[in-house]
Amino acid sequence: xxxxxxxxxxxxxxxxxxxxxxxxxxxxxxxxxxxxxxxxxxxxxxxxxxxxxxxxxxxxxxxxxxxxxxxxxxxxxxxxxxxxxxxxxxxxxxxxxxxxxxxxxxxxxxxxxxxxxxxxxxxxxxxxxxxxxxxxxxxxxxxxxxxxxxxxxxxxxxxxxxxxxxxxxxxxxxxxxxxxxxxxxxxxxxxxxxxxxxxxxxxxxxxxxxxxx
Amino acid sequence: xxxxxxxxxxxxxxxxxxxxxxxxxxxxxxxxxxxxxxxxxxxxxxxxxxxxxxxxxxxxxxxxxxxxxxxxxxxxxxxxxxxxxxxxxxxxxxxxxxxxxxxxxxxxxxxxxxxxxxxxxxxxxxxxxxxxxxxxxxxxxxxxxxxxxxxxxxxxxxxxxxxxxxxxxxxxxxxxxxxxxxxxxxxxxxxxxxxxxxxxxxxxx
Numbered sequence: 001x002x003x004x005x006x007x008x009x010x011x012x013x014x015x016x017x018x019x020x021x022x023x024x025x026x027x028x029x030x031x032x033x034x035x036x037x038x039x040x041x042x043x044x045x046x047x048x049x050x051x052x053x054x055x056x057x058x059x060x061x062x063x064x065x066x067x068x069x070x071x072x073x074x075x076x077x078x079x080x081x082x083x084x085x086x087x088x089x090x091x092x093x094x095x096x097x098x099x100x101x102x103x104x105x106x107x108x109x110x111x112x113x114x115x116x117x118x119x120x121x122x123x124x125x126x127x128x129x130x131x132x133x134x135x136x137x138x139x140x141x142x143x144x145x146x147x148x149x150x151x152x153x154x155x156x157x158x159x160x161x162x163x164x165x166x167x168x169x170x171x172x173x174x175x176x177x178x179x180x181x182x183x184x185x186x187x188x189x190x191x192x193x194x195x196x197x198x199x200x201x202x203x204x205x206x207x208x209x210x211x212x213x
Numbered sequence: 214x215x216x217x218x219x220x221x222x223x224x225x226x227x228x229x230x231x232x233x234x235x236x237x238x239x240x241x242x243x244x245x246x247x248x249x250x251x252x253x254x255x256x257x258x259x260x261x262x263x264x265x266x267x268x269x270x271x272x273x274x275x276x277x278x279x280x281x282x283x284x285x286x287x288x289x290x291x292x293x294x295x296x297x298x299x300x301x302x303x304x305x306x307x308x309x310x311x312x313x314x315x316x317x318x319x320x321x322x323x324x325x326x327x328x329x330x331x332x333x334x335x336x337x338x339x340x341x342x343x344x345x346x347x348x349x350x351x352x353x354x355x356x357x358x359x360x361x362x363x364x365x366x367x368x369x370x371x372x373x374x375x376x377x378x379x380x381x382x383x384x385x386x387x388x389x390x391x392x393x394x395x396x397x398x399x400x401x402x403x404x405x406x407x408x409x410x411x412x413x414x415x416x417x418x
Contacts, residue, residue, distance in 0.1 A: 038288060040284065040288065040291070063254060063269075063271060065269070079286075079287060084254065084403065085255065085256050085269065085401070087256075087267070087269075087286065089286050089287065098266075098267060098286050100256055100258055100267045102256055102381075102401045103256055103258030103267055103399045103401070104399075105258045105260070105265075105267060105399070107265060107266055107267065115286075115287070115289065118286075118287040118288065118289050119287070119288070120287050121287065157306065174288065176291055176306050177306045178291055178293065178304055178305070178306055180291060182288040182291075184288075209260065211260055211265040211266075213264075213265055213266065
């Protein structure tokens with residue numbers, strides 16, 4: 001506990017306050033466009049797998065994926081990875097297309113619970129729905145930084161943090177149960193730009209193998 | 214990899230790598246499996262009647278010790294496979310820790326995918342894993358096609374280089390009885406730094 005007489009400036013929001021302020025910020029996101037940079041690193045040494053201890057680290061952990069994200073309210077979402085490899089993910093709510101040009105493969109599948117719970121897709125989700133599936137905390141009620149914990153126990157990740165600057169999300173950090181941490185940093189963000197709905201449609205190019213999942 | 218339902222075992226299993234191949238690395242040319250060493254990243258695409266999908270992967274191989282990371286779209290479905298021939302483990306948020314003798318069995322149990330992982334170290338280095346497999350060579354005497362472990366493999370190389378290692382493998386397993394049962398795996402390959410490779414130098418740290 002802080003030393004007696006020392007002014008504690010950091011006050012955690014109650015769950016209700018945190019939920020209300022995250023809700024308010026998400027509802028301001030009519031649409032959003034931003035560059036993203038995603039990296040994954042191992043965090044908990046105890047959970048580190050044997051091979052990494054023995055120095056045989058697959059270099060995935062240091063790899064950075066970057067590209068452009070576009071989001072529009074009520075479930076319109078586009079995530080285009082351009083480096084180091086190309087992949088396009090597009091959904092307008094019900095089905096999700098994952099297009100891999102280097103594999104000449106496009107997978108179409110229903111937007112399932114696991115996919116819709118990914119950090120990025122939360123930005124396009126409906127705020128009330130998000131509140132139902134996550135416990136929302138705000139360690140410092142003066143700072144728009146929230147940590148979400150899935151209510152479902154078999155969740156694919158343990159916690160998801162999201163940081164805003166003004167009304168714009170700038171970073172998301174996902175901690176999974178493998179002791180890994182995936183950080184997504186957004187840059188050059190544009191809040192509420194005009195984005196045509198066609199950006200969230202996908203027509204597989206000729207010659208691409210379409211796989212229904 | 215999309216939703217990771219635990220599926221039934223494959224209709225066309227990969228024939229296990231013969232022990233001889235595992236030690237001598239098939240063609241007795243300079244590099245054998247004992248000196249197999251690479252650190253690569255790329256994409257893997259899998260199409261099987263039961264489960265299809267794609268993932269980004271990273272693969273570190275040191276002799277017959279390997280570590281493979283798979284990440285699905287948007288960072289979901291993180292799966293880690295590692296081990297040595299005969300003792301392999303897989304860990305993923307979805308399945309927890311699984312252990313088996315072959316990586317093929319583990320991958321299928323965890324993701325429903327089929328891939329000839331035990332053969333891939335040799336194919337990734339542009340050589341056959343078994344001594345007498347039928348194969349054809351290209352104009353620069355590099356492996357062009359190969360039939361091994363029940364898979365038909367096509368090798369593609371970077372046109373601008375004379376490198377002996379492929380940048381893409383297309384692997385097909387056509388069921389003799391029912392073509393709808395055929396399986397396909399595509400692997401794109403980007404070798405990380407060749408000399409003073411991070412995985413090796415880390416190992417010596």
